[in-house]
Amino acid sequence: MxxxxxxxxxxxxxxxxxxxxxxxxxxxxxxxxxxxxxxxxxxxxxxxxxxxxxxxxxxxxxxxxxxxxxxxxxxxxxxxxxxxxxxxxxxQPRYNILFRDDKSYPYLKITGVAAKDGTGDAPGQRYPRMAYYRGSTDKRHRYFGPYPGAWAVKETIQLLQKVFRLRTCEDTVFANRTRPCLLYQIKRCSAPCVNLISPEAYSVDVASAEALLRGETQELLAQLEARMLEHSQELAFEQAAEVRNQITALSRVLHQQAIETVSDKDVDILAVRVQGGRACVNLAMVRGGRHLGDRGYFPVHVEDAAGVYHAEEEATAAQGDEHNVAAQVLEAFIAQHYLGVPVPPTLILSEPVSPELVAALSQQTGVRITAVQQPREQRRAWLDMAQRGAELQLARLLAEEGSQQARTRALAEVLDLDVDHLDEITIECFDISHTAGEATQASCVVFHHHKMQNSEYRRYKIEGITPGDDYAAMRQVLTRRYSHVAEAQREAGGAEVGSRQQRLPDVVLVDGGKGQVSMAREVFTQLGLDVSRIVGVEKGEGRKVGLEELVFADGRSKIFLGRDSAALMLVAQIRDEAHRFAITGMRAARAKVRVGGGRLEEIPGVGPKRRARLLQRFGGVRGVQDASVQDLMSVEGISQTLAEEIYRALR
Missing domain, CATH: 3.40.1440.10 (GIY-YIG endonuclease)
Incomplete structure (x- = not known):
């Protein structure tokens, strides 16, 4: 250069x-x-x-x-x-290794923690609840985790229910119970809702559960044994038996869950595997000495970024050395992942990372972080498990991508698309959904780089047409989607420029036969766009799956692909996704219309507090709809004038 x-x-x-x-x-x-x-x-x-x-x-x-x-x-x-x-x-630059943002990690939350004597301002404080939680944390509650997935949180909740019988019900349910629920009958809850356990005894169980979550298993067992002995000496044999049952249940859980009594309480284990231009970082979590499972991450731009990296760091091995690429991928993951996730004090790593990175993490968190690359004993076992997980997840990804790429190639050959640039082939598929003309919605789903691109999906609310007129709905959605594409092409003198949203996809797939394809052709002709991009999916004889035919807007003959065709599998995958996306949107819109969801807060004078009181009193929007003016006036803060306004608005 x-x-x-x-x-x-x-x-x-x-x-x-x-x-x-x-x-x-x-x-x-x-x-x-x-x-x-x-x-x-x-x-x-x-x-x-x-x-x-x-x-x-x-x-x-x-x-x-x-x-x-x-x-x-x-x-x-x-x-x-x-x-x-x-x-x-x-x-998200083009030539850096990128780890896509995932959903935030889930936590186990113990709400409204009571004072040590069991006192509190509300039932929720006197009898804290444990719950699955995802989101930002605050100081009002205690949070344990993060966990690698929802299943790990739910498994831990079940564990604590078996041993300490803490409640999991919502405060609104808890405050209105008059008799114990089924969880009490199956010995998964101590029924604090009907005062079958005192706040003081319940707070002891909460403290014990927190000790288990922190990994203080031996200390907890010693405390329970001391309490059992104390009750026995006081001749309180029923209480002693309850504590004995807790010890038995806890011992069984510790054995079944393989909770390690090691010095490491909170550890992250990170193993990376690179193969075939793809990489997997497998993150396994140990919290409170308990191995919670693992979770795989798959970066993008690995090859491009590796090329830049090797050119920058000429002192390292030659380009293509997978060991160095693995270390680079691992460093990128650590640097990006822990920007928004708490870092445990110990990281066990399959590859060496720069001391500067570890020092920067310590500086950022204010906690001394240790990175271990050559672990021993239990740590080695954890790392071996994580490495095996990375290998399996990457092998599965490569197999899936190979299959998906074969489908993309097969469809490209059928439609005479450029097979030399399969990654860039873009397909947009449209579908219309309604129930007898009610709440008509159109969906647009997007496929490129051999997979569905959920972040690029769009829904369109169809209005101003005769209910049930699918052709008019298709005309409206295609016009709305591609009119700005046509405008961008005219401004560029016919060339395709700008973002992906401003360019015409390689294939515009419509779920329908000749009628829908003709409607799409009319729209494209009016907009001055290439009608050869339009492909319809026509149901076969008897509307049987596997007998579909492709219909073209430019006059080409229909194509029957055959039941076992890889191209048909891809077409069916995209069409089914468009149908799923459309019908879920339609059902949500229909439900909103039928039950008045969202209309309650639109009534002048009904703010969040009054809305919450109304919903709690009547059990939901439908109950508010069915309430009389007198019933509405019985709610705190609802005057006669406002009750009449609510009554009229929901009719």
């Missing part, structure tokens, strides 16, 4: 960079972020991109696209590392 490929302004900016630590960002001429990097010496690092010959390598392709540079000088390498990965996670 020579200087001639870049503007004088950019090269002058590079030459003026200071020899200080910082973060740099490369952009192309369209303003798209290409890469985010960090450096001990900004001048030396960035200059190397523009003075060396990179040829046709991945880094060469990236450098050839650089049109603009931004830099941020920081005080230390640790600051540079944290800023770099904040930017990578939020901006």
């Amino acid at each position: 020579t200087h001639a490929a870049h503007s004088d302004e950019l090269l002058a900016q590079v030459a003026a960079l200071p020899p200080l630590p910082g973060v740099y960002r490369y952009f192309d001429d369209a303003g798209t972020l290409l890469y985010v990097g960090k450096a001990r010496n900004l001048k030396k690092r960035v200059t190397s991109y523009f003075t060396k010959q990179h040829g046709g390598t991945r880094i060469g392709h990236m450098v050839g696209k650089i049109a603009r540079l931004e830099t941020t000088v920081v005080r230390s390498e640790a600051e540079a590392l944290l800023l770099e990965n904040n930017l990578i996670k939020s901006l």
Whole structure:
């Protein structure tokens, strides 16, 4: 790559960079972020991109696209590392290893924790509840975790129900019980709702459950044994028997759950596996000495980022060395993942990572973090399990992707698409759903890079048509979706430019035969778009699955793919997803119309508190609808005028 490929302004900016630590960002001429990097010496690092010959390598392709540079000088390498990965996670550049944001981790929450004497301002405080929780935490409750998945939380709740019989019911249910529920009958709850256990005794069980969650198993057993002996000495044999039963249940659970009595209470085990251009980081969690299971993460841009990485770090092994790529992937995961997730004091790793990364995490959290690369004994067993999990999950991913790529290739060959760029083939599929014309919804689902792209799905509320007119609904949704695409093409002189939403997909799939395809052709003709992109999926004889035919808007003959066709499997997968997405949206819209969901808070004078009182009194929106004016007036804060307004609004 020579200087001639870049503007004088950019090269002058590079030459003026200071020899200080910082973060740099490369952009192309369209303003798209290409890469985010960090450096001990900004001048030396960035200059190397523009003075060396990179040829046709991945880094060469990236450098050839650089049109603009931004830099941020920081005080230390640790600051540079944290800023770099904040930017990578939020901006998702093309040539960095990216771990997509996942849902937040779930926790086990013990709500409204009471004072040690069992006192509190409300039943929920006197008798705390344990619950599954996902979201931000606060100081009003106690949170244990995070857990790798919902199943791990629910399994732990069941464990605590067996041993300590803590309640799991909502406060509204708890406050209105007059007799014990089934959980009491099967010995999974001590029935605090009807005062079958005192607040003081219940608070002891809560404290014991928290001790188990913290991994204090031996201390807990010793405490229980001491309490049992104390009750026996006081001749309180019933209480002693209850504690004895808890000890028995806890011992059984400790044996069945293989809870380790080790010094490590909270540990994350991270194993990485790289193969076939893909990678898997398997994260296993140990909390309170208990192995909670594992969870796999699959980064994108591994090959592109590895090419840039090896060009930057010439002191490392040659490009393609999977050991070094694995270490790079692991460092990227640690840096990005722990930006928003609590870091345990010990990380057990399958690959060595830079001491600077560990130091930056310690600085960020204020907790001394230890990274162990050569574990022994129990830690070695945990790491071996995590490595085996990474291998299995990556093998499954590669098998699934191989199958999906074969389907994409088969459909591309049938439709005469470019088989040399299978990753870029984009399909958008539309479906219409309603119930006898009620709550008509259209769905648009998107497929590219060999998988469904949920984040790009769209729903359209169809209005202004004759109820049940699917053709008019299809006309409306296609016009709304592609009118701005046509406008963008006209402004670009017929070329396809801009984001994926502003470009016409390779295939526009409509769930229907000749009628729907004709309607789609009319829309595309009016908009000046390529009608050859339109493909309809027509039901076969008897509407049997596997007998579908493809119908084309440009006059081509129908194609029957055959029941075992890989191309038909992909078409069916996309069509079924469009149908699922449409029908779930339609049902939600229909339910909202029928039960008045969302209308209650739209009534002037009904704020969150009054709405909550109404729903609690009448058991839901339907109950509020059925209530008379006098019934509504019986709710605190509801005057006669407001009750009449609510009555009229919900009729």
